[in-house]
Structure formats: C-alpha cells, structure tokens
Amino acid sequence: METPRSNSVFALAALEHIDALYSYAMTLxxxxxxxxxxxxxxxxxxxxxxxxxxxxxxxxxxxxxxMRNAWLNIARHKQHxxxxxxxxxxxxxxxVANDASSNPHVVYLRKLERQxxxxxxxxxxxxxxxxxxxxxxxxFSYHEIATVLNCPxxxxxxxxxxxxGKLREVLSQRQKVHRLYG
Amino acid sequence: xMNCDDIRERLALYxxxxxxxxxxxxxxxxxxxxxxxxxxxxxxxxxxxxxxxSGPVHTAPETLKTKVADIVNGPAEPARERFALKWILxxxxxxxxLLAPVVMWRVMRQSTHPANGGxxxxxxxxxxxxxxxxxxxxPLEMETTSPQAISAWFGNKVDFNVKLPSYxxxxxxxxxxxxxxxxxxxxxxxxxxxxxYRMGDRPISLVITSETxxxxxxxxxxxxxxxxxxxxxxxxxxxxxxxxxxxxxALVSDLDERGQQSCIVxxxxxKDQDFIEPLKPH
Ligand SMILES: [Zn+2]
Numbered sequence: 001m002e003t004p005r006s007n008s009v010f011a012l013a014a015l016e017h018i019d020a021l022y023s024y025a026m027t028l029x030x031x032x033x034x035x036x037x038x039x040x041x042x043x044x045x046x047x048x049x050x051x052x053x054x055x056x057x058x059x060x061x062x063x064x065x066x067m068r069n070a071w072l073n074i075a076r077h078k079q080h081x082x083x084x085x086x087x088x089x090x091x092x093x094x095x096v097a098n099d100a101s102s103n104p105h106v107v108y109l110r111k112l113e114r115q116x117x118x119x120x121x122x123x124x125x126x127x128x129x130x131x132x133x134x135x136x137x138x139x140f141s142y143h144e145i146a147t148v149l150n151c152p153x154x155x156x157x158x159x160x161x162x163x164x165g166k167l168r169e170v171l172s173q174r175q176k177v178h179r180l181y182g
Numbered sequence: 183x184m185n186c187d188d189i190r191e192r193l194a195l196y197x198x199x200x201x202x203x204x205x206x207x208x209x210x211x212x213x214x215x216x217x218x219x220x221x222x223x224x225x226x227x228x229x230x231x232x233x234x235x236s237g238p239v240h241t242a243p244e245t246l247k248t249k250v251a252d253i254v255n256g257p258a259e260p261a262r263e264r265f266a267l268k269w270i271l272x273x274x275x276x277x278x279x280l281l282a283p284v285v286m287w288r289v290m291r292q293s294t295h296p297a298n299g300g301x302x303x304x305x306x307x308x309x310x311x312x313x314x315x316x317x318x319x320x321p322l323e324m325e326t327t328s329p330q331a332i333s334a335w336f337g338n339k340v341d342f343n344v345k346l347p348s349y350x351x352x353x354x355x356x357x358x359x360x361x362x363x364x365x366x367x368x369x370x371x372x373x374x375x376x377x378x379y380r381m382g383d384r385p386i387s388l389v390i391t392s393e394t395x396x397x398x399x400x401x402x403x404x405x406x407x408x409x410x411x412x413x414x415x416x417x418x419x420x421x422x423x424x425x426x427x428x429x430x431x432a433l434v435s436d437l438d439e440r441g442q443q444s445c446i447v448x449x450x451x452x453k454d455q456d457f458i459e460p461l462k463p464h
Contacts, residue, residue, distance in 0.1 A: 011254035018250055022242035036246050043253040048343060048428060117236040135198065136233045142200050161194055168229060 014046060017060050020138055021067055027133045028071045038074065042067040061144040064134070068148055120170045128163035135160055184212045189219045196223070197230055301414040304369070304389070304396035305423045308432030309416040311367050311376055312387040316436075322378060325363035332364045336375050339366060342392045342429055344375045370395050387434040396430045398423035 021042060025035035045066050046052065053062045121129055134140045134148060145160075146153045184192075189212055195201045196209050213220045242250075301309075314320040324335050329346035336344040346361070362378040367389065374391040401414035401421075414421045423432045 011251075014254050015247075015251060018242045018247055019238050019240070022246065023238055023240040026240045035240075036243070039242065039246060040249055040253060043250050047254055114236040117233055118239050121233075121239070132233070133239065136230060137236070137239060139234075142198065157194065160198075164194075164229075167233070 010052065013059050014043065014063065017063055020060065021063060023137070024064060024067060024133060025071075027130055028068070038067060038071055041070045041074070045070055058144075060138075061140060061147060064138075064140070064144075064148045068150075116174060117171065120167055120174065123170055124163060124166055127159060128166055131156065131160050132163050132167060136164075184208045186212075186216060186219055189213065189216070190222070193223065193226055197227055299400040301401055301416055301421060302396065302399045302412070302423060304391065304398070304430060305400065305412070305414050305421045305432055306416060307367070307369050307374075308387060308389040308423070308434050309414075309419045309421050311389060312385065312419060312434035312436075313417070315376075315378060315387060316385055320365065320367070320376070322363035323365035327361045329361060332361070332377060335364060340373050340375055340391075342375075342390070344377075344390055346377065381435075381437075384436060386437075387432075389432045389434070391430055393425045393428050393430050398425055398430055398432075 018039065022035060022039050025038040025042075026032070029035045029038055042063065046063055049066065053059050121132055124132065131145065131149070134145045135142075140148065142153050142156045142160075145156045149156065189209060192201060192205065192209055196206065201209060213223055311320060315322075324332070326332060326335075332346050333344050360380050362380055362385075364375065364377045366373040367376045368374075369389075369391055372391070372395060374389055374395070377388040377390070379386040379388065398410065398412040401412040401423075404411045404413060409424050409426055412423045414423070419434050419436055421432055421434050423430065425431070
C-alpha cells in the first residue's frame with residue numbers, strides 16, 4: 001500500500017543526499033556512531049513527515065532542517081546540545097578581520113590539501129563549522145541556511161563572515177608553520 | 183555607482199550569489215574598472231574555491247546506506263508494516279471492529295484490566311463526531327471509496343500522515359464494508375482526520391490525530407502485540423482507541439455489544455466462530 005509520501009521518487013531523491021546528511025551529522029555530533037544514528041533518525045522522521053516538500057528542489061534543505069531538529073531534540077536530552085545554544089547567545093564580536101586584503105597568505109590557500117582544509121574546518125567552534133559546511137560545502141543559499149538554523153538571514157551573513165575569517169586565520173597560520181618547518 | 187567601500191561591504195554577498203541583479207551589475211562594473219577591488223575579489227574567490235573544492239568532508243558508510251535505503255523504501259521484509267496492517271487495516275475497515283477486540287479479549291483475558299476511568303476526551307470527541315455525522319450535522323468534505331484518494335486529500339490539511347488500509351487488496355476477502363469519504367474535525371485547536379465507513383446500513387467512524395495531541399486512556403484496556411486498546415461504551419456507541427507509530431486512532435460504531443453478531447457475518451462456517459462463543463450474553 002503506497003501513500004503519496006512513501007513513493008519511490010521520494011526515496012530516490014532522499015537517498016541522493018545521504019553523504020551530505022552524514023557529513024552534516026558528523027559536523028553536529030563529531031562522532032561516527034552518533035552521526036549514523038542521527039542520519040537514520042532523520043530519514044525515519046522524513047518518511048513519516050506529512051509536510052514533505054512537493055518538489056525535489058528544496059528536498060535537501062528540508063532534510064537538513066529535519067536533521068537539525070532531530071539533533072536538537074536528542075541533544076536536549078543528552079545535555080550536550082548546550083554548546084550549540086550557548087554559542088548562539090554569546091557570539092564573539094571581536095573575531096578576526098573579515099577582510100581578505102588584511103591577510104597576505106590567502107594566495108597560498110589554493111595549494112592547500114583538502115585534508116588541511118577539512119582539519120581546519122574541524123577546529124572551528126561548532127556554530128562556525130556548521131555555517132561553513134552549510135554554505136561552502138553544501139552550497140545552501142543564505143535563505144536556506146536561515147531556514148535550517150532557524151535564524152534571521154542577517155545572522156547568517158554576519159556569522160558566515162566571522163566563520164570564514166576564523167577559517168582563513170587558521171589556514172594561513174598552518175600554512176606559515178608548514179612553510180617554516182615543512 | 184558603487185565605490186570601493188561598497189564593494190568590500192558586498193563582497194561576500196557577491197561571491198555567495200546573493201546580490202540582486204542591479205547590485206550585481208553595479209558590483210561588476212566597479213571591479214572591471216578598479217584594479218584594487220578586482221584583486222581583492224580574486225583573492226577572496228580563490229580562498230572560497232579552495233574550501234568549496236575540498237569536496238565532501240565525509241562519505242556515508244555502506245552499512246548506513248543500506249539501513250537508510252530500507253527506511254525510505256520500506257524494509258524488504260516489512261515486519262512492522264505488515265504487523266500494523268494486520269491490525270489497523272481490518273480494524274479501521276470495520277471488519278475487525280468487533281472481531282479484533284473479541285479475539286484479543288479471549289486471548290488476552292489475563293492481561294485485561296478492569297475499567298480504569300472514563301473515556302478520554304479524544305474518545306468522547308470521536309463518539310460525538312460519529313453521532314453528528316449520523317444526524318447529518320457533519321457532512322463529508324470529500325466522498326470517495328478510494329483509501330489513496332483520502333490519504334492524498336489529507337496530505338496538506340493535517341500535519342500527520344493519514345494512511346488508510348485497502349483491506350480488499352491485501353486480504354482477498356470479500357469486502358463487506360464501504361469507504362464513504364472524509365472530512366476534518368476540530369480537536370484541541372487543531373484538525374483531526376475523520377473517515378467514514380459503512381457496513382451495510384451501519385456507519386463506522388475512524389478519527390485520527392497525532393499521538394502528541396491525544397493519548398488513549400480510560401475504559402477497559404486490552405493489550406495485544408505491543409498495542410494497547412482502550413475499549414469504551416459511550417452513549418451506546420462502541421469506541422476503541424489506540425496509538426500506533428505516532429498516531430492515535432478512535433474507531434466508533436453503533437454495532438452491538440462486543441459485536442458478536444457482526445462477527446458471524448464474516449466468520450460463519452469458519453473455525454473462527456468459536457471466538458464469538460465466549461462473548462455471547464450469558
Ligand atoms: Zn574599487
């Protein structure tokens with residue numbers, strides 16, 4: 001017995017995003033088995049949900065929303081979602097300059113290995129890591145990110161600026177070390 | 183016309199493709215004539231491309247992909263689904279409206295609790311909806327005999343998934359009830375799904391809401407195969423409520439007490455008939 005919600009079109013479309021969802025789950029949980037559980041919980045919720053998007057276009061963003069809500073729900077129970085919440089309220093404003101010209105090492109970044117970049121992303125605070133993943137690795141628009149994070153678009157813009165600034169700083173420092181000792 | 187400050191301010195928006203067409207054109211007009219801004223944009227673009235080109239951070243393990251494929255496609259051996267169908271389907275269809283509790287009553291007698299409180303608000307609402315529908319005060323908003331059409335109709339009206347059984351398809355038995363149609367009914371500041379069946383000339387109502395809105399309680403409680411059925415008699419109506427997989431159901435009929443007569447309709451001449459025996463009035 002098929003319902004409009006559990007058809008194979010949805011199944012195929014939803015499965016296309018499993019790597020992205022797993023990556024996002026790793027971003028949120030930082031733990032392989034927790035990430036696997038979260039991915040499964042996300043798909044379970046998605047299959048059950050009555051408000052699945054009608055078009056494939058916004059399916060990915062919607063799945064990310066489902067995952068984040070599932071995570072917040074789990075994290076709330078486990079208490080370690082606190083990191084995420086505390087960070088929301090106490091976003092650092094000093095940060096690093098959001099200005100590429102102030103950073104002469106930007107040009108070397110082209111040559112950075114993927115792994116270095118991923119390692120650097122991994123060192124970012126949770127909320128920064130999350131927004132960089134959503135925008136620069138998953139390619140979501142500001143509007144979609146605002147939906148996933150449930151925050152104003154203005155917050156997306158400012159947080160993304162700080163997150164990229166921080167990432168640039170981490171990468172260029174590593175690049176310096178690399179050039180000195182590598 | 184944008185100046186150099188405007189460019190720096192809008193750099194991220196530009197590279198993130200978030201500028202409106204006019205602003206985008208103005209931005210590009212400036213960077214084409216300003217070398218300093220052009221190299222500024224180029225540096226930032228190189229940085230973003232390095233990150234964006236670094237590919238997916240993680241790839242889902244194959245074991246996870248298999249598990250998720252089972253979730254979205256339904257498991258190869260759909261134990262849960264079949265289990266649910268086995269119960270909800272005939273019950274919802276009105277066939278087991280009487281038989282299921284009867285069967286369980288007999289089998290599960292030991293685990294049956296005595297009456298433990300009055301009917302839940304949800305059961306009362308279901309009974310009232312049933313009565314109002316019988317009086318013609320609650321006309322159906324859509325009429326169909328197709329369960330799929332009803333599921334689709336509720337699709338954008340309630341925030342849960344209304345799955346109705348196609349009993350005939352799965353049982354191969356002769357259909358002794360008919361699906362009539364559906365409508366929304368108000369409950370707890372929200373909508374519940376109301377589905378109307380008919381068995382002969384006797385109406386059967388199925389009311390569905392989310393388990394977060396209503397939990398079955400009260401009445402005689404009958405446990406069976408992981409589900410708990412609550413059995414109430416309200417104004418002469420038989421109301422059975424239960425929850426399963428996030429939804430709460432109430433099934434209402436005016437069929438006779440414990441329905442033993444209706445059971446005979448289906449089970450006469452079969453060995454099922456001895457289910458009915460213990461339920462006959464003494
Ligand atoms: Zn300029």
